[in-house]
Amino acid sequence: MKLVIVGGVAAGMSAASQARRIDPATEILVLEKTQDVSYGACGLPYKLPPDERMEDLQVITAQRFRDERRIDVRLGHTVLAIDRAARQVVGRHADGDFRLAYDKLILCTGARVWSPPIAGLDDLWGQGAYPLKTLEDGRVLKAAVAAAPPKRAVVIGAGYIGLEATENLRALGAAVTVVEALPEILPWLPATLRGRVLDEAGRHGVELLTGTRVESIARQGRDLLVQTTRGTLTADLVLVATGVRPEAGLAADADLPLGAAGAIAVDDCLRTADADIYAAGDCADARHAVTGRSVWFPLALRANRSGKLAGENVFGRERRVPPVLGTAAFKFFGLEVARTGLSGDEAAPAGLDTVSIEVLASTRAGYYGGGGKLSVWLLGERHTRRLVGCCMVGPESAAHRIDTAAAAIQAGMTAEQLYDLDLAYAPPFGPSWSPLLVAASQLIKALD
């Protein structure tokens, strides 16, 4: 069999590696348009400080994949089209065009940086304005901040990447202004919890402008003039973190149906509408564990997991990829922010009648030093009484405690079953009634 994989980051190399584990004989070809495979993209913001090395994000090199796993990784190979009838991919590399046959094809094209139209931006990419999506993006930005440590940075977009980059740009000594077009940052976060993130931004001297759009960027001498709907900002570095979109063009051009957010629609076995073409990772959609609907969550675990299973299912297996909850966490200075399941504004459109509660609980026993307050928000469905969403914000433990909520949602637990969990207790790690249990007791009351 000849297996061709388009894209060699998380999903692509997971697929290739799993295919090799399953079958020593299959010819496995990975076509990657950049010069990098298999790197930890989520670590990019953390490698900006001077004592960190961007290259440490490289997990396994292309050469090692070739040597140790006999995976034919071809760098600088851009696939431009899929010829489904001929079962071939068509593309281009530095030395010319290529046309390669496949028996099975896995699309792992990931996501691409998306930004709203900003006048002048196109001329400034890499010359003052930077994305932070690929390892190469990281190298370019790292070189720029190493050559001239930024004094005043503007971060456009207040999502995970924008906020993580903000923390690391502050660590470089830059004054940072974050410009967000939406009326609020992190719109999925309940207002009180969002307030804690805003407070943390203020505590660390980060200026946050919401409901503000960037209209143009222009260079003036050594400065960049960032013109927004609320005035002009002066910066020496602009990070564009306005989000990503699924890289689904190849599939769309080949008439394969798309799902949520324009991601490639796949079934539970990662198959597209073409029995010989699979898709996995950030380019593909997923099924939500609560609503059963198509969703798009460009998150690392899903990318790795779906890649691995696609690399198995091309051999005719029917391993089902589990539904997703969008469980995610990030660090913002001294706060952990985490979520799983539905947010408050996702429930009603999904046809769920829900009620939410919120508690503030200690992260350690009250008499034990350190720690702080954890905000826990729970969303329960009225008629089933099951937990369908949870958010947490606090100085510690949120990123791990959220997993227990994720397990409860995935198991279909009711508020009562959540409250009945036998969770660990020791004074350095929490109160005897875990914050999640305290929240569950409130959810029970709210559902009554």
Add this chain to the structure above:
Amino acid sequence: MKLVIVGGVAAGMSAASQARRIDPATEILVLEKTQDVSYGACGLPYKLPPDERMEDLQVITAQRFRDERRIDVRLGHTVLAIDRAARQVVGRHADGDFRLAYDKLILCTGARVWSPPIAGLDDLWGQGAYPLKTLEDGRVLKAAVAAAPPKRAVVIGAGYIGLEATENLRALGAAVTVVEALPEILPWLPATLRGRVLDEAGRHGVELLTGTRVESIARQGRDLLVQTTRGTLTADLVLVATGVRPEAGLAADADLPLGAAGAIAVDDCLRTADADIYAAGDCADARHAVTGRSVWFPLALRANRSGKLAGENVFGRERRVPPVLGTAAFKFFGLEVARTGLSGDEAAPAGLDTVSIEVLASTRAGYYGGGGKLSVWLLGERHTRRLVGCCMVGPESAAHRIDTAAAAIQAGMTAEQLYDLDLAYAPPFGPSWSPLLVAASQLIKALD
């Protein structure tokens, strides 16, 4: 109605408070033999250092229970017998004997310090040898170490309390030798994980003598000579942390059946064999979530939870207390140690055919600084493929990650369902495949 509660620490005051919430009219009497109610006993070891105050463990004073919740707390009241026929408790206090009628009785007598026979120990209690179970124990020990900071301490018993106290005695500057009669410390912990605890003890200069019994203790001038089966130790302080036993004498004398470890046998509604007598907290047994058998876990969450439900069920409600997993965690210097469900040696006696696996995984993304390795041990049942036990040891996150395993066991998840969980990922908090998922993938293979 007249409700009498014997014992006023975790379970007793939870019961009293819940009864008051439910019924403003009920006469609620709490008989506590010591002078303290409602304190955080689990915090005792952490209040030994000079900058900590033992009194901070007091959650709510007896007077506040009287004033704010109209709970008639009577301190220094020791109940000696239950006259079931007359529905009265008989006891003694400083001013004489008492006989008090009840309509419903809740026994929350807790646990008592147990120690093997050690010659000379009885003469040294409070005079060089100390238990650490009650708040008063804490005050006495605190006064002793404040008056004469220990230089050489011997801790007898290497359970949670012994090890937590060891860490805090080291913080006081004492050299500490821990003497454990069993061939190994923490026998429920898999060998590799136990090895990490032993290494941590060594790293912090703690001498650990296992398979060693203390035969006698004698005072010689300012020294205490601790004679063991492996020679004589010289100390200026001896902490006796050889464990606790259920304080079930009142119930046994009243011919109420006992369960595991001699704890008072209760049904899922916390009733003893006498319809008017309930038992909750460390004096009562529980049902194991995996085996369904009677077990005894003297742990704070169970004490609070069962007390609360008993305080509700005395009104004729039938709120069921959930089964337990013995989920527990403790800190030992720079390590977190946690467990939930069955240990390797508990499975076979319970009739389960199991298989275990062990993995070592990073607590953070590999390229993110800090953190370390988390040891995860999983136990799965062969024919059902469900997870039935988990232990974790590592420098961080074990005490919170264990909760996800607890939720999975309580939900009856198979290894496959555990592996399918959508858990959070961000570089500061873990690798993209959470250690628990890595472990689950190994358990799946082991079960195949």
